[in-house]
Amino acid sequence: MHMRTVEISVGAFVLAGALALVFLAVKVSGVNLSQSSDSYVVQARFDDVAGLRPRAKVSMAGVTVGRVARIEVDMEYGEAIVYLEIQGQPGNLSLDTGAQILTEGILGARYVSLLPGADVETLADGDLIEETQGALVLENLVGDLITRLGAS
Amino acid sequence: MMDLVRALGDRSLERLGSLGRASVMWAAALWGLPRLSELPLVIRQIYNVGVLSLIIIVLSAFSIGAVIALQFYTQLARFGAEDAVGLGLALVLLRELGPVVTGLLFAGRAGSAVTAEIGLMKTTEQLSSMEMMGVDPLRRIVAPRLWAGMISLPLLTAMFNVVAIYGGMVVAVEWLGSDVGSFWSGMQDSVELWEDVGKGMVKSVLFAIVVTWIAVFQGYDTDPTPEGIGLATTRTVVTSSVMILAMDFILTLSMYGEFK
Numbered sequence: 404m405h406m407r408t409v410e411i412s413v414g415a416f417v418l419a420g421a422l423a424l425v426f427l428a429v430k431v432s433g434v435n436l437s438q439s440s441d442s443y444v445v446q447a448r449f450d451d452v453a454g455l456r457p458r459a460k461v462s463m464a465g466v467t468v469g470r471v472a473r474i475e476v477d478m479e480y481g482e483a484i485v486y487l488e489i490q491g492q493p494g495n496l497s498l499d500t501g502a503q504i505l506t507e508g509i510l511g512a513r514y515v516s517l518l519p520g521a522d523v524e525t526l527a528d529g530d531l532i533e534e535t536q537g538a539l540v541l542e543n544l545v546g547d548l549i550t551r552l553g554a555s
Numbered sequence: 556m557m558d559l560v561r562a563l564g565d566r567s568l569e570r571l572g573s574l575g576r577a578s579v580m581w582a583a584a585l586w587g588l589p590r591l592s593e594l595p596l597v598i599r600q601i602y603n604v605g606v607l608s609l610i611i612i613v614l615s616a617f618s619i620g621a622v623i624a625l626q627f628y629t630q631l632a633r634f635g636a637e638d639a640v641g642l643g644l645a646l647v648l649l650r651e652l653g654p655v656v657t658g659l660l661f662a663g664r665a666g667s668a669v670t671a672e673i674g675l676m677k678t679t680e681q682l683s684s685m686e687m688m689g690v691d692p693l694r695r696i697v698a699p700r701l702w703a704g705m706i707s708l709p710l711l712t713a714m715f716n717v718v719a720i721y722g723g724m725v726v727a728v729e730w731l732g733s734d735v736g737s738f739w740s741g742m743q744d745s746v747e748l749w750e751d752v753g754k755g756m757v758k759s760v761l762f763a764i765v766v767t768w769i770a771v772f773q774g775y776d777t778d779p780t781p782e783g784i785g786l787a788t789t790r791t792v793v794t795s796s797v798m799i800l801a802m803d804f805i806l807t808l809s810m811y812g813e814f815k
Contacts (some may be wrong), residue, residue, distance in 0.1 A: 406595065409602045416606045420710025431645055431720060433743025460744065469715040534732045 421547060426522055443493045443528040444486050447502045447515070453538035454484040455504055455513040462489050463517040487515060487532075498522040501534035513538060568786075584697040584771075590729035596699035604700070605707030609714070611664055612657060616715040619656060620722030623647060623774035628731050637727075641738035642745045644723040649746065649755040650811070653716040655803050658762035661708050666770035669700050670791040673774025674784040682775075697771050704767025705760070712759035731806040753793065754810050766795045 421529070425472060428434050461469035469489040477482055489496065499520030507514050518534070618634045627643045673696060676682050720742075727733040746752070770791045778788040 406599075410598055412606050413598050413601045416601065416609065417706075417710065417745070423710070423713035424756075426717050427649070427713060431649070431716075431742055432746040432748045432752050434748050458747070481614055528556075553761050 423493070439442060441492065442469065442488050442490050444488050445496070445526050445530050445532055447485050447487060447532040447535050448477070448480075448482045449485060449502075449535050449537040450482055451503060451537035451540060452485060453513065453540050455483075455538065459512065459514050461515045462491065463519065467504075468517065478503075483537075485515065493528050495523045496520075496526045498524040498526055499534060500526060500532055501536070502532045503536040504538040506538075511552065530541060563814075568640075571773075573746055576776060577768065580693065580697065580772055580775055581768055584693045584701055585795060586708070593694070594698060597702050600699045600703030601707055603712060604661075604669065604703050608661060608664045608707070609713060611660055612711050612715050613718050615660060616658065616718035617722035619642065619652065620648065620719030621726045623652070623719075624633070624723035624726040625731075628727055628733065636642045637731075637733050637742050638737040640723070640727045640733055641740075641742040643735050644727075644750060645720060645742045645746050648716050648719050648723075649751045651803065651807065653712050653719065654755055654759040654762055657712040657715045657759065658708065658766060658799040659796055661704075661711060662770070662793055662799065665704065665707070666766050666791050666795050667788045669704070669767070669770040670774040670777075670788045672772060673700075674698075674777035674787050676776065678779040678781075678784060679778050680779075697775060700771050701767050704770070705763045708766065709756055709759045710762030712756065716755070740768060758803065758806050758810075761806065765798050765802065769795050769798065 417532050455471060455474065457471050457473050460467045460469045461471060468491075469487055472486040472488040474483055474485050485502075497520035499522040501518035501520065503518065504511070504513055505516050506512070520534075536541070560736065623644055624640055627640045628637055631637050631643070632638050673682075677690075682696065683696060685692045724738060726734075727737055728735045773787040773791045773794075777783045
C-alpha cells in the first residue's frame with residue numbers, strides 16, 4: 404500500500420478519534436461551557452436531606468436552574484447545610500424563596516425544588532434560604548400513621 | 556520435594572528476569588521522544604494496529620451497545636423506568652465496558668499481530684542484522700509500535716463508546732420505542748466529563764501501555780523457533796487479557812471505590 408494512502412487513512416482515523424472524544428464530552432456528558440462562569444451559591448438548612456446527593460439538580464417550576472454543590476452537617480443544631488449552585492447572576496431569586504426536597508421518579512432520586520417568593524429584594528451570593536422543608540422519610544410517615552391509628 | 560522447590564524458585568527467577576528484560580526494553584525504546592524522521596514509521600504502525608482494527612471495534616461496539624440497551628430496557632421496564640436506559644448504557648460503557656472490551660479486542664487483533672511480526676523478525680535474524688548495520692532495532696522496530704499502540708487504543712476506545720451508545724440508541728429508541736429526549740437528557744444529567752468520560756479514558760491509556768508493552772516484549776523475547784512464535788503469540792493474548800481484567804478491577808476500586 405502506498406505511503407500516501409496510509410497517511411490519509413491514519414489522519415482520518417485520528418480525526419475520527421478526536422471527534423468521538425468531542426462527541427462524548429458534549430453530547431453524552433452534556434458539558435455546558437457557559438455554566439461555570441455564570442453561577443452563584445446560596446445556602447439552605449434542612450432538618451433532613453435523606454439521600455440528597457451532591458450534583459443533584461435544583462429546579463424551579465420543574466425546570467433545572469442549578470445543582471447541589473455540596474452538603475455539610477451542623478452538629479450543634481442537627482441540621483444539614485446544603486449549598487445550591489444557581490445558574491445566572493445573583494438577583495434572579497427573591498429573598499423569601501423557599502426550598503423543599505422532593506423525590507423524582509420511581510427510582511427515588513432526590514432533588515431540591517425552589518418555590519418562588521414575593522419579596523422585592525433578592526438573594527445575594529452566599530445568602531441563606533429561610534423557608535425550607537426537608538425530605539419526607541417514608542419510615543417516619545408510616546410510624547406516624549401507626550401511632551395515630553393506635554390512638555384512635 | 557527439593558526438586559519442586561527448585562523448580563518453583565527457578566520459575567519465579569525466570570519470571571522476574573523477563574520482567575526485568577521487559578522494563579529495560581521499554582525504557583530503552585521510549586528513551587527520548589520519537590525523532591521527526593521516525594514519524595512515518597509510527598504512522599505506518601498506527602495504520603497497522605489502529606486503522607485495521609477499526610472494523611472489528613465498530614462491529615462489536617454496535618452489537619454490545621444494542622445488547623446492553625435491550626437487557627436494560629426489558630429489566631427497567633418492569634419498574635416503569637425505561638427512561639433510565641440511556642444513562643445506564645452510557646455509564647456502563649464509559650466506565651467499564653468501553654475500555655475493557657476495546658482493550659481485549661485490541662490485544663487479540665493487534666497485539667498478537669505485533670508479537671508474531673517481531674517474533675518472525677527475530678527468528679529470521681532480521682533484528683540482529685539490523686544491529687550489524689548499526690540500526691538500533693529498539694528505535695526502529697520497537698519504539699514505533701509502542702507509540703502507535705498507545706495512541707491507537709484510546710482513540711479506538713472513544714470510537715467504541717460512541718458507536719455502542721449509538722447502537723443502544725437504535726435499539727432503545729427506534730426499535731423498542733423509548734423516548735429519544737429522555738434517552739439523551741437522562742444521560743447528560745448523570746454523566747460527568749471527568750468522573751465518567753475522563754476516568755474511562757485514563758483506564759484505556761493504562762491498558763494501551765500494558766497491552767503494547769506485553770505484545771512487543773513477547774515478540775522481542777521470542778524463542779527463535781516456529782513453536783516459539785506460536786507460544787509467544789498465545790502468551791501475548793492470554794497475559795494481556797488477564798492483565799486488563801485484573802487492572803480494571805483495581806482501577807475501578809481506586810477510582811470509584813467510595814461511590815461518592
